[in-house]
Amino acid sequence: MSRVSIDFVYLFAGACFVLALRWMSAPTTARRGIWVGEVGMAAAVVATLLKTEVVSYQWIAVALVIGATIGALMAIFMPMTAMPQRIALSHAFGALAAALVGTAEFYLDTPHIRPFKMAVLGAEVLLGFLTFTGSLMAFGKLQELIPTRPVVFRGQNVVNLSILAAAVGIVVFLVPHPSSKELFPILAVLALVFGVELILPIGGADMPTVISILNSYAGLSGAALGFVLDNKVLIIAGALDGSSGFLLSVIMCRAMNRSFTNVLFGAFGQVQTGGPAVIEERPVRSGSPEEAAMILDAARSVIIVPGYGLAVAQAQHKARELADALGARGVDVKFAIHPVAGRMPGHMNVLLAEAEVPYDQIYDMDSINPEFPHSDVALVVGANDVTNPAARTNKGSPIYGMPILNVDQAQTVMVVKRSMNPGFAGIENELYYNEKTMMLFGDGKGMLTQLVNELSNARV
Amino acid sequence: MLTRVEIGLYVFVLATFLGFEVIRRVPSLLHTPLMSLTNAISGIALVGSLVLAGSNRGTLATVLGTLAVTASTINVVGGFMITDRMLRMFKRRGERAPREAPSDTSREPAQ
Numbered sequence: 301m302s303r304v305s306i307d308f309v310y311l312f313a314g315a316c317f318v319l320a321l322r323w324m325s326a327p328t329t330a331r332r333g334i335w336v337g338e339v340g341m342a343a344a345v346v347a348t349l350l351k352t353e354v355v356s357y358q359w360i361a362v363a364l365v366i367g368a369t370i371g372a373l374m375a376i377f378m379p380m381t382a383m384p385q386r387i388a389l390s391h392a393f394g395a396l397a398a399a400l401v402g403t404a405e406f407y408l409d410t411p412h413i414r415p416f417k418m419a420v421l422g423a424e425v426l427l428g429f430l431t432f433t434g435s436l437m438a439f440g441k442l443q444e445l446i447p448t449r450p451v452v453f454r455g456q457n458v459v460n461l462s463i464l465a466a467a468v469g470i471v472v473f474l475v476p477h478p479s480s481k482e483l484f485p486i487l488a489v490l491a492l493v494f495g496v497e498l499i500l501p502i503g504g505a506d507m508p509t510v511i512s513i514l515n516s517y518a519g520l521s522g523a524a525l526g527f528v529l530d531n532k533v534l535i536i537a538g539a540l541d542g543s544s545g546f547l548l549s550v551i552m553c554r555a556m557n558r559s560f561t562n563v564l565f566g567a568f569g570q571v572q573t574g575g576p577a578v579i580e581e582r583p584v585r586s587g588s589p590e591e592a593a594m595i596l597d598a599a600r601s602v603i604i605v606p607g608y609g610l611a612v613a614q615a616q617h618k619a620r621e622l623a624d625a626l627g628a629r630g631v632d633v634k635f636a637i638h639p640v641a642g643r644m645p646g647h648m649n650v651l652l653a654e655a656e657v658p659y660d661q662i663y664d665m666d667s668i669n670p671e672f673p674h675s676d677v678a679l680v681v682g683a684n685d686v687t688n689p690a691a692r693t694n695k696g697s698p699i700y701g702m703p704i705l706n707v708d709q710a711q712t713v714m715v716v717k718r719s720m721n722p723g724f725a726g727i728e729n730e731l732y733y734n735e736k737t738m739m740l741f742g743d744g745k746g747m748l749t750q751l752v753n754e755l756s757n758a759r760v
Numbered sequence: 761m762l763t764r765v766e767i768g769l770y771v772f773v774l775a776t777f778l779g780f781e782v783i784r785r786v787p788s789l790l791h792t793p794l795m796s797l798t799n800a801i802s803g804i805a806l807v808g809s810l811v812l813a814g815s816n817r818g819t820l821a822t823v824l825g826t827l828a829v830t831a832s833t834i835n836v837v838g839g840f841m842i843t844d845r846m847l848r849m850f851k852r853r854g855e856r857a858p859r860e861a862p863s864d865t866s867r868e869p870a871q
Contacts, residue, residue: 310807317801318778324794325785327850334844337801341836348807354814359826363813367833374834375841383792386842390799390835397831401808404824408817416765515795522802527768529808535768536775541802543779548791639788646791653849660852664788 301350309347310533316340317537321544327659344533380654381611384643385442387511391518392435398521399428403488405528411479417528418478422471424524426491431517433495438510441499442643448504456501463494502563504643509552509563511644516545548645555639555665557691557702584720587738589747592714593754595738599676599712601632603668605705606648607641609682613744616655619681622748623657625755635661636668636678636705638686669706678710680731681744684717688729699727713737716747793846800839806832 316336323333348354378386402425406413413421440446467490470483502510523538525531553560596602606619623633635657641648652662663671672678680687683705690697691704707713713736720732720739731737740747762770786794809832813825 313804314775317804318775318782320797320801321779321782321786321794324790324797325782325787327790327847327852330790330793330847330850331844334797334840334847337797338840341801341804341806341840344804344807345810348810349814351811353811355816356814359822360810360814360829363809363826363829364833367830368837370830371834371836371838372841375838375845378842380846383796383842383846386838387792387795387799390796390839393831393834394799394802394805397803397805397809397828397835400824400828400831401805401812404812404821404828407820512795515798519798519802522805523772525805525808527765527772529811530764530768531808532768532771533804534808535771537802537804539772539775540779540782541798543776544783544794544798547780547783548795551788551791637788644792645795646788646793649789650792650846650849653846653851656849656851658853658855659789659850662789 301347301352306347306351307532309343310531313340313344314533314536316343317533317540321540380650382443383647383650384507384511385439387644388435388439388442388514391511391514392432392439394518395428395431395435395514395521398518398525399425399432399488399491401525402428402528403484406478406484407481409478410481413478415475418475419471420524420527422474422487424521424528425487426467426471427517427521427524429488429491430495430498431514431521433492434499435495435514435518437496437499438507438514441502441504442507450503451500456497460494460497463490463497467491467494505640506556506558506563507643508640508645508647509549509556509558512545512549512552513560513563514545516542516549519543519545551639552645555703557699582733584732584739585735585737587714587740589740589750589754592738592740593751595712595714596626596631596677596679596751597629597755599626599631601634601671601675602626602677602679603634603636603672603675603707603710605636605638605678605680605683605687605707606652607638607681607683607686608643608648609684610744611642611648611651611682613682615681615745615748616651616657618745618748618752620652620655620657621752622755623661625752629755633661634663634668634671634675636663636665636707638665638683638705641683641686665703665705672706672709676711677714678707678712679714679716680707681716681748684729685727687715687731688727689734690727690730694730697727707731708734708736711736714740716740716742716744718743789850790847793843796839796843796846800836800843803832803836803839806836 317340320333320337323329402421441448470487519538519541523535526534526538626633637648686704687707689708691699691702708731809825809828812821813829
């Protein structure tokens with residue numbers, strides 16, 4: 301196949317990718333988006349295999365078979381609760397591929413590498429390797445193979461910044477001196493170490509942001525690889541991936557009222573170490589499943605607010621059963637999702653969809669908040685900080701300014717919770733002491749099951 | 761006449777802006793499938809890896825190329841498949857077919 305026709309196939313693939321993302325804007329067209337993306341990808345791969353440079357196919361065949369098998373097995377068997385882990389792994393694979401190709405290009409072309417190419421190659425390898433180990437670390441934290449709490453030590457930022465500065469220094473030196481082969485492995489090692497160091501001080505609650513940032517890095521390293529190989533479709537795909545990751549991390553940061561630098565360089569847990577020592581015993585109203593079921597039965601509108609705790613308790617299906625039971629009694633049921641519910645952007649929506657909650661029953665924060673004042677019951681299951689009114693009112697609170705779901709504006713608030721222990725961030729939740737709030741102590745799945753049973757008994 | 765580098769920069773900048781505009785319209789409902797789809801798409805690095813693995817430019821290139829092909833194929837195949845698996849679960853009210861019946865009957869017995 302001629303070079304020009306291959307370039308046209310790549311252009312076609314790039315257009316397919318843009319269209320694929322365009323169709324992701326609605327659930328009704330999204331699957332069409334996958335299809336057009338697959339068509340673009342298949343065309344690009346076939347055209348590449350027909351390139352004149354590609355002369356031997358045995359290793360390609362082996363790698364394609366192994367890769368396709370692993371990819372398919374992961375796609376079929378990975379549980380939906382493990383989606384963040386899978387995404388973290390795929391960032392790692394994508395970044396590794398980019399970094400390895402960049403490395404090979406360096407050794408093949410040195411010492412004759414033009415300055416611009418060397419600069420993007422250096423940036424690409426640096427980003428690729430740091431995203432590789434960074435994503436593996438994120439995977440480890442999400443899978444709880446390594447401690448999810450922030451690991452911090454004195455002078456950490458100084459150490460990290462020196463590692464990064466050294467790596468950048470090597471890239472800068474290599475631009476006019478691409479023959480200094482011996483520096484390249486040092487660059488790779490520094491980047492690998494920096495990736496580990498970057499994620500070490502970040503706590504589990506920040507994972508949605510971190511995954512989005514790593515997504516952005518993986519995209520950028522892909523785009524840089526496109527410059528190295530002078531391949532436009534790589535630049536397009538990398539730019540789309542990079543901007544998507546960047547946009548999502550901005551959304552996540554905004555939803556947590558944090559800045560990028562704050563996520564990356566400030567461990568969240570440290571803020572309130574002095575705080576909660578003096579908590580006076582305040583009365584809370586605790587309710588039984590029977591009472592709760594009665595109130596729910598009499599309600600006209602109920603908003604269920606699920607958090608990641610719901611998924612941990614594997615109670616998504618029970619939540620859907622409760623919604624169905626209430627729906628059958630003429631109660632209007634909605635689900636309200638905070639942007640950072642779950643461990644990655646949009647995670648909670650996927651978990652509810654898996655439990656067969658229809659997506660037009662699921663509302664995001666901005667569209668549901670005006671509805672709380674008109675609703676009879678807000679039922680909070682496994683969510684904590686994102687419902688804390690202190691974020692609106694208490695300037696001293698570490699989460700002050702964070703946008704929250706205004707559950708306290710509902711007529712009655714029910715909170716399903718194991719105990720009064722403060723949540724992940726260790727912050728007291730004012731909501732639990734509100735006189736409108738009824739605490740339902742118990743495990744999420746068990747409590748929802750009881751509520752469903754109570755409701756069906758009431759009908760008999 | 762533009763150099764290759766300049767054309768590349770044009771493409772990069774325009775594609776980034778296009779990306780922002782397109783992705784801004786994706787509702788938060790679909791953010792997880794979005795991320796998994798962009799992952800699959802950025803597996804296009806596969807085309808670079810294929811050339812490296814198949815062009816007989818020495819052992820190093822073949823080894824690194826083969827590893828890179830494996831890694832990107834995992835992303836491409838796995839990414840498209842799992843995105844589809846997720847999106848198949850997103851249903852509107854009423855689209856949810858036969859599951860209604862058993863949960864209804866389960867209410868009656870026991871008592």
